[in-house]
Amino acid sequence: MAMHHPALEPLLEGDVYVPETEQRLTESLELDSLSTTEILALLASQDRVAVDAVAAVAPQLAGLVDVAVGRVLRGGSVHYFGAGTSGRLAVLDAAELLPTFNIEPGVVVAHMAGGARALVHAVENAEDSVDDGRREAATLGADDVAIGLTASGSTPFVGGALAQARELGAHTALISCNPRAALAALADTDIVLRTGPEVVTGSTRLKAGTAEKLALNGFSTALMVALGRTWSNLMVSVVATNEKLRRRTLRILMQSAGVSQSEGAELLTRADGDLKVAIVTAVAAVPVDRARAALAAANGSVRAALAGLDAPSA
Missing domain, CATH: 1.10.8.1080 (Helicase, Ruva Protein; domain 3)
Incomplete structure (x- = not known):
C-alpha cells in the first residue's frame, strides 16, 4: 500500500524562497519502498535531467569559455570557488587538466572552502565564511576569471570570493542550480542548471552535482581546445607520467x-x-x-x- 504523503512543501517558507534543489521530487516519494533495481532506474532517469540542463546553457557556457580564452592568452588565469560537493568537483576538474592537457600550474586553480582537509572531511562552518572567500580571491586581477560553484546559489564563501574578484576587476561567473540565486547579482555571467528537486531531497551530490561536473568538463575542455592543447580530437598535450x-x-x-x-x-x-x-x-x-x-x-x-x-x- 502506498504511503500517504502530506502536500509537498510550497516554494515559500514564510517569506523565504525554498530553492528547487531543496524541494521534494514527486517521482521519489515512495523511494524507501522501491527495490534496488527500481532505485537505480529512478536515479538514472533523473541523471538525464542533468544532461539536458547542461545542454540548455551551452550558449552561456560558450560565452564564458570565450572570455576565459582571451584572458588566459593575456596572461590571466581561471579560478574556481566552491564548498562541499561543488568545491570537490572544482578541485577534481582543475587537478585533471595538468596530466591531460599539460596546462601550466596556476592557469586553472580551484579554491575549496575549508582547504585540503575539506576534500575528505566535513569542515564545520567553512562554507559560511564570507571573509575566507574574500581572502581566497585576494590575489586576482583584471585579466582573471572567477567562477563560483554552488547548487543553491547562496554559499557565503562563494559570495565573498565573487565580491572580492569583482572589486579587483576580474570577470565573475556563477554556476548554480537555482534560478533565483542570491549571488547572481555578483556575476557578470550567470549560468543556471535547472536540475530541480533531488531523488533524495536536498542531496545535491546527485543531479545538481552531476550537472556541475558536466558543466565544468565542458568549460575546461573547450578552453583547452581553444588554447591549442589538442590536435583534431587527439590528446597531444598529454603528460606521460606512467x-x-x-x-x-x-x-x-x-x-x-x-x-x-x-x-x-x-x-x-x-x-x-x-x-x-x-x-x-x-x-x-x-x-x-x-x-x-x-x-x-x-x-x-x-x-x-x-x-x-x-x-x-x-
Whole structure:
C-alpha cells in the first residue's frame, strides 16, 4: 500500500524562497519502498535531467569559455570557488587538466572552502565564511576569471570570493542550480542548471552535482581546445607520467603521423618525449628544432604550427 504523503512543501517558507534543489521530487516519494533495481532506474532517469540542463546553457557556457580564452592568452588565469560537493568537483576538474592537457600550474586553480582537509572531511562552518572567500580571491586581477560553484546559489564563501574578484576587476561567473540565486547579482555571467528537486531531497551530490561536473568538463575542455592543447580530437598535450600514458603517447603519434611503432618511438626520443614536437616533425617532415620553433611561434598549437609550415592538417 502506498504511503500517504502530506502536500509537498510550497516554494515559500514564510517569506523565504525554498530553492528547487531543496524541494521534494514527486517521482521519489515512495523511494524507501522501491527495490534496488527500481532505485537505480529512478536515479538514472533523473541523471538525464542533468544532461539536458547542461545542454540548455551551452550558449552561456560558450560565452564564458570565450572570455576565459582571451584572458588566459593575456596572461590571466581561471579560478574556481566552491564548498562541499561543488568545491570537490572544482578541485577534481582543475587537478585533471595538468596530466591531460599539460596546462601550466596556476592557469586553472580551484579554491575549496575549508582547504585540503575539506576534500575528505566535513569542515564545520567553512562554507559560511564570507571573509575566507574574500581572502581566497585576494590575489586576482583584471585579466582573471572567477567562477563560483554552488547548487543553491547562496554559499557565503562563494559570495565573498565573487565580491572580492569583482572589486579587483576580474570577470565573475556563477554556476548554480537555482534560478533565483542570491549571488547572481555578483556575476557578470550567470549560468543556471535547472536540475530541480533531488531523488533524495536536498542531496545535491546527485543531479545538481552531476550537472556541475558536466558543466565544468565542458568549460575546461573547450578552453583547452581553444588554447591549442589538442590536435583534431587527439590528446597531444598529454603528460606521460606512467606506462599507460607512455603507451598512449606513442599510439597518438602513430595515429596522427601515420608512422610505425618503431618509427614513433624513435621520433619521441629525438623530440625528448615531446609529443607535439614529434608530430610536427613527422607530419611536416622538418627537423626537430624547426618543429619546436614553429610550435613556440604558434603558442603550442599543432594546427597553427603546421599551417605556418604549410603542412597537411589532421
